[in-house]
Amino acid sequence: MPNSVRVRFAPSPTGPLHIGGVRTALYNFLLARKLGGTFILRIEDTDQARFVPGAEDYILESLAWLGISPDEGIGIGGPHEPYRQSERKEIYKSYAQKLIESGKAYYAFDTSEELDAMRALFESKGSAFQYNAVTRVKLRNSLALPKKEVEQLLANNTPYVIRLKVPAKGEIRFQDVIRDWVHVHTSSIDDKVLMKSDGMPTYHLANVVDDHIMQISHVIRGEEWLPSAPLHILLYQAFGWTPPQFAHLPLLLKPEGNGKLSKRDADLGGFPVFPLEWKDPQTGAISKGFKQEGYLPEATVNFLAFLGWNPGTEQELFSLKDLIEAFSLERINKAGAKFDVKKAQWFNQQYLKQHxxxxxxxxxxxxxxxxxxxxxxxxxxxxxxxxxxxLSMVEDFLAIPDSYDADVLASKWNSETKRALELLLEILPSCTSWHADDIKQTIQQRLETAGIKMGKVMQLFRVALSGKGAGPDLMISLELWGKDQVLARLRQALDKFPTLS
RNA sequence: GGUCCGUUCGUCUAGGGGUUAGGACACGUCCCUUUCACGGAUGAAACACGGGUUCGAUUCCCGUACGGACUACCA
CATH class of the missing domain: 1.10.8 (Helicase, Ruva Protein; domain 3)
Structure with missing residues (x-):
């Protein structure tokens, strides 16, 4: 089955999984399920400096909570193990070597300091430094240095990186599923580092090699990768491989103003941008999670799915199963979507009621x-x-009021309503059955007999019992409080309400 | 700065050469309800701008503006 759909979600374990990443995972998952393909989870941990303990488990737990279950990869296994890139180091090394041998890549010995200095120099002249066809001839690499010197440097174990030799001229083009044709000139791409001096590959190399080896058919990732997609195409070409289909997803934007949604926005707006709560192992700082804030997984998935995609119908509520059914890459939007907490809350309410x-x-x-x-x-x-x-509603409901709604008191508390409340105090004990309907009937009858309109006293009655001017059905409340409690509250109110002049 | 991407109600979006530009969230009003909430009804609310192409452009093309992403031996 060479044409089967194989997609991957490839986060790096540098902290909690951002909600935008969750959406990327979701879309990958949906496409795989829709087309009967395979959804792979791969961990891109080639940056040793940014590794955060616990982050990988966090990713696994987050996906599990939302029901976005991988078919292959970390935690499951599969035909292309290992799925952690740090454990595939040797593989990348051998592929980089192939590129060196075919002349598509070269060794570079420039130190970070030298390059920083170079950038500063160019900047002072008002231009940007690029390691490319025009500058590489003057830098310390295997293309510019005499062969002997290169051999010497390598023999001395001088730290080096391997860079891609990007052609000076040419146009790269590829057809993005979401954005259609994208064209870029090679002159705007620099000789990106493929292998770092610590022996680890960069994202660019690792991602291309793995996607090829793992036979990934569609690369669905965030828009932030769009600028480096041409470089990846170049890499596929250098290896002589057919690139997968690319689909670059629109960004998730902050609710106010513009720009990428960040953790800072979350803290400011009091809403989460992470699926699960996260405690930073270094600082101990806690970041809110959708789960802990009370969002249901179905609501979170539904909300997220609609940020950048829609089914083209007027249906709003979609279970994961419905989403799989309706999903297609073609209906994904190009423009970034602002994160709207209110809408997320609405979805939550809808799903809450379904339970x-x-x-x-x-x-x-x-x-x-x-x-x-x-x-x-x-x-x-x-x-x-x-x-x-x-829980807080119930606690509130059960608490004896210690203050009473002043507005209602001001407008409804008078000698007539006082008489009504006193009458209620007399009536209530005679209720033989303490059920909402019966209580209501009794009250209705007796008040009527006394010539008092229900509407005139009920809100005040509510205030007397709960302290509040508004709330849930009063008769059911009465039933739930119980007769003794109601009488006690009513007595307290009569006692505490202001004296009438 | 350079490269790339984008732009329909406040927000998420549907639509697409001729439509009363549709829906959802939020908001207003009304109904329901003794109140609030729910629910129902209803209202206000958008094609960034300028040129083309065309009988006709919100829709196609080109610019402009604005916004964003990227620009590391990070992913």
Missing amino acids: GAKELAATYLPSLEAEKGEAYVHLFLDRITFPQDL
Whole structure:
């Protein structure tokens, strides 16, 4: 099956997985599932300096939480092990060597300091330094130095890097699935480092070699990679390989203003940009996670999927299964999408309501007996965004009021309503059945007999019992509080309400 | 600075040479409700600008503006 779809998500373990990365993983996963292909998880840990312990597990856990499960790679295994690039060091080395032998790449001995100095020099002259066809002849590399000297340097174990010999002239073109044809002149590409002096490959080499070896059919990645895509094409050409299809995804933008969504925006806006909570092992700083903030995985997936893609229909709610069904690369947008917390919350509400009261009660109100818990869920489900709101609502509901809504008091508290509340205090104990419907009937009848309109006193009654001018169904509230509690609260209110002159 | 990419309501977006430019979030109003929320209805709200091409351009082309990404021995 040489034409089968094989896609990969290839994050580097440098910290918590950014939500934009999660979306990239999602799209890769969706395409694979849609087309019956394989979704591979590969870890790009070729930067030893930026390695962060725990980051790889974090990636695994995040994907698992959202149901984006790889078919092959880290944590699963597969025909192309290992899937951690640091463990594939020798492979890249041999491929780099091939490029040296075929004259497509060369050794460069310039130190970082020398290059920094060179950049500073060019900058002072108002131009930008590029390691390319015109400058490389004057630099310390195997193309410019006499052969003997190069051999000497290598024999002395002088640190070196391997650079790609980018042709001076030519045009690179490739057809991006999302952006169509992209053209770039080789003159604007510099001789990128392929192998670093520590023996590790750079992203560019490792990614091309692995994608080829692992027979990746579609490279779906963020737009930030678009500028280096021509370089990758050049690499495929240097190896004589057929490049995969490229699809460069639009960026996730910050909610206010412009620019890439960053952790800073999250902290400022009080919303998460990471799937799971993350504690920085160095500083101990905690970054919020969607999960811990109360976002459901289905909501997170649905919200994320719609940032840059849409089905072309008016349906908004999509399960992972629905997404697989509807997904196509062609319907991905070109322009960046701003992250809208409000929309994310709306999705969460929608999915929250889809969960059964029994399940929500058991999960989020575990300290309550099942029947009671479910009753509370029914009472509050329409007014919460996050499941943990349930608990705070219940706590609030159960708390005896210590203050009363001043506005309602000012407009509704008078001798007539006072009489009504006192009457209620008399009526309530006579309720033989303490169920919402029966209580309502009793109250209705007795107030009517006394010539008092329900509408005139009910809000005040609510304030008397809860302290608040608004809230869930009052009769069901009464039932849940219980008769004794209601009477106690009513007495307290009558006692604490301001004296009428 | 250079290279590349982008631009439809405030936001996510549909659409695409002739449409009352559609939906969703948020917002306003109304209905439901003793209240709030939910729900329902409804309203306000957009084709960045300038040139072409065309009978006709928001749609195609070219510029301009604006925005963004990239520009490391990071990914």
